[in-house]
Amino acid sequence: MRERLRDAVFDLVVSMVVLCGSFNPTLPTPFPSPAPEPEQKLGTATGLEPLTAEIRQLGERLAKLAVLHLNVYQTLYEESGIFPEW
Incomplete structure (x- = not known):
């Protein structure tokens, strides 16, 4: 259950931030009126429908x-040499 919940939330966050472009926190909803793929996938055969x-x-x-x-740390992440080689 935890893994399914984690995966559902993670997929939704990734779709909002990465796939849909820049997410504007001041907007009431990040999606246009037609339901996007993540929300449709959220309630299908996962057992999490009541928690949608x-x-x-x-x-x-x-x-x-x-x-x-x-927005705060992106330039820091983009600098080369900031993270040690693994």
């Missing part, structure tokens, strides 16, 4: 946090 609203709200909040973090 909560998963969406959590995904939106995490997407806002991710965008804020990227």
Whole structure:
């Protein structure tokens, strides 16, 4: 259950931040009116259908946090040599 919930939230956040372009935290909803792929996939055969609203709200909040973090630290991540070689 935890893995399914984690995967559903992760997929939603990634789709909001990466796939849909820059997510604007000031907008009430990050998606246009037609339902996007992640929301449709969220409630299909995962057993998480009753939690769809909560998963969406959590995904939106995490997407806002991710965008804020990227706006602040993106230039730091883009610098070469900041991370040690693994």
